[in-house]
Amino acid sequence: MSNVPHIVSSILDGLVATAEAALGGIALTVVLSLIAGLALLSPRWPVRAIARVYVEIFRGTSEVVQLFWLFFVLPVLVGFQLVPLFAGILVLGLNHGAYGAEIVRGAVRSVPKEQYEGAVALNLSPVQRMVRVILPQAFVEMLPPFNNLFIQLLKSTALLSFISAGEIAERGELLVPVFGADIGWIYGTELVLYLLLAILITTGMRALERAAARRLGRRPSARADRVLAGGTG
Amino acid sequence: MNWDWQAAADSIPLLLKGLLVTVELTVLGSLVGYVLGLVLALLRRSGIPVLSQAVWLFIEFVRSTPLLIQVFVLYYLVPPTTGFKMSAFVTGVVALGVHYSTYAAEVYRAGIEAVPKGQWEAAVALNLPRSRVWTAVVLPQAIPRVLPALGNYTISMFKETPLLLAIGVLDVLNRAKEVGAETFRVVEPYTLAGVLFLLVSLPASLLVRRLERRRA
Numbered sequence: 001m002s003n004v005p006h007i008v009s010s011i012l013d014g015l016v017a018t019a020e021a022a023l024g025g026i027a028l029t030v031v032l033s034l035i036a037g038l039a040l041l042s043p044r045w046p047v048r049a050i051a052r053v054y055v056e057i058f059r060g061t062s063e064v065v066q067l068f069w070l071f072f073v074l075p076v077l078v079g080f081q082l083v084p085l086f087a088g089i090l091v092l093g094l095n096h097g098a099y100g101a102e103i104v105r106g107a108v109r110s111v112p113k114e115q116y117e118g119a120v121a122l123n124l125s126p127v128q129r130m131v132r133v134i135l136p137q138a139f140v141e142m143l144p145p146f147n148n149l150f151i152q153l154l155k156s157t158a159l160l161s162f163i164s165a166g167e168i169a170e171r172g173e174l175l176v177p178v179f180g181a182d183i184g185w186i187y188g189t190e191l192v193l194y195l196l197l198a199i200l201i202t203t204g205m206r207a208l209e210r211a212a213a214r215r216l217g218r219r220p221s222a223r224a225d226r227v228l229a230g231g232t233g
Numbered sequence: 234m235n236w237d238w239q240a241a242a243d244s245i246p247l248l249l250k251g252l253l254v255t256v257e258l259t260v261l262g263s264l265v266g267y268v269l270g271l272v273l274a275l276l277r278r279s280g281i282p283v284l285s286q287a288v289w290l291f292i293e294f295v296r297s298t299p300l301l302i303q304v305f306v307l308y309y310l311v312p313p314t315t316g317f318k319m320s321a322f323v324t325g326v327v328a329l330g331v332h333y334s335t336y337a338a339e340v341y342r343a344g345i346e347a348v349p350k351g352q353w354e355a356a357v358a359l360n361l362p363r364s365r366v367w368t369a370v371v372l373p374q375a376i377p378r379v380l381p382a383l384g385n386y387t388i389s390m391f392k393e394t395p396l397l398l399a400i401g402v403l404d405v406l407n408r409a410k411e412v413g414a415e416t417f418r419v420v421e422p423y424t425l426a427g428v429l430f431l432l433v434s435l436p437a438s439l440l441v442r443r444l445e446r447r448r449a
Binding site: 056057059060061062063064065066068069072073076077151155156157158159161162172173176183184187190191194195198199 | 235294296299305310391396405419430435
């Protein structure tokens with residue numbers, strides 16, 4: 001029992017790296033999702049093709065393999081090594097961005113056709129049409145699946161322990177050989193931290209959902225039927 | 234670029250051996266996940282006080298925490314406390330199965346809720362016993378509807394298995410690591426491991442998409 005404060009504080013030291021990995025990964029995911037998602041809907045086929053190749057490669061291979069590739073193979077090919085945390089953020093963003101692209105594509109396509117026609121009739125430019133009419137409506141649809149995606153991303157940050165990024169899971173693994181008797185405390189602390197972070201993300205996303213729905217003059221919609229539609233893990 | 238075709242060819246037999254393990258893990262993990270998921274979904278719906286809430290809590294907890302930590306808990310924490318030791322492979326199957334059962338439970342729940350109310354009313358009107366309502370009316374309609382979603386989760390599981398190398402399961406990626414350690418060449422085995430994942434998961438997701446379209 002006397003080791004418990006030390007164990008908890010050692011694992012808490014990893015919280016910063018986990019938070020950085022998660023926030024950095026989320027930021028990159030959002031950017032890549034929007035770019036690739038809109039590219040998937042482009043009228044020009046080369047743009048669609050490039051986006052499709054990106055999405056299929058990153059959704060079709062394993063995240064751990066991507067991490068190993070970027071961290072162990074890329075240095076051999078290009079001659080320099082990425083900082084572990086940076087490599088981790090890159091993989092988290094690239095991987096989840098590919099899933100996010102499909103979310104963005106689906107949400108944009110779910111906006112009723114009449115909205116496009118109305119925007120065309122009002123003589124809005126394609127950019128105005130997208131930014132002022134389509135995206136604000138698609139945005140509301142994107143938030144619940146993005147919430148799930150961000151939770152997935154948070155859970156994936158534990159994989160960064162494979163490349164020693166100094167986050168929660170790695171701190172825990174460093175403690176295991178020394179405090180083997182208190183192993184329950186080590187994993188218990190880690191699990192509670194991840195759970196709290198996940199609750200934090202969900203709370204934030206729910207608030208965003210309500211704000212976005214209010215802006216459109218809607219009530220937040222029921223979320224019952226969404227599970228069947230978006231089965232990504 | 235320094236790609237050596239000979240080294241690539243040499244690493245293939247071991248990688249395929251690893252792929253077989255990955256596929257076995259995925260198939261067995263899916264079986265555990267789908268069966269346990271249905272049990273969780275039914276318990277959650279049962280309305281039995283305490284149990285119902287406990288199942289909900291369990292689902293939320295497992296869904297919100299990393300699979301890797303759950304694997305560690307099953308492999309390092311459960312044996313000393315319970316005296317029940319599992320091999321790395323079995324631990325992997327159980328961890329994948331339990332983790333994905335919580336996703337599957339949500340999928341089943343949505344599928345059960347999508348069965349029209351009239352079906353329940355008709356079953357009551359026909360005076361069917363409760364077990365028959367489930368086995369003959371509700372589940373036969375709910376399960377085909379959820380198959381594509383479950384298929385997608387199997388594909389996700391397939392791509393998550395490499396993290397089991399943390400407990401020494403000899404999957405594709407661990408074999409690639411092994412080849413890398415023996416030959417000091419990492420480019421070929423890791424790249425080929427990625428290619429193997431693509432070769433399996435792309436056709437699999439096309440298959441699921443076709444299934445989706447047929448049910449729609």
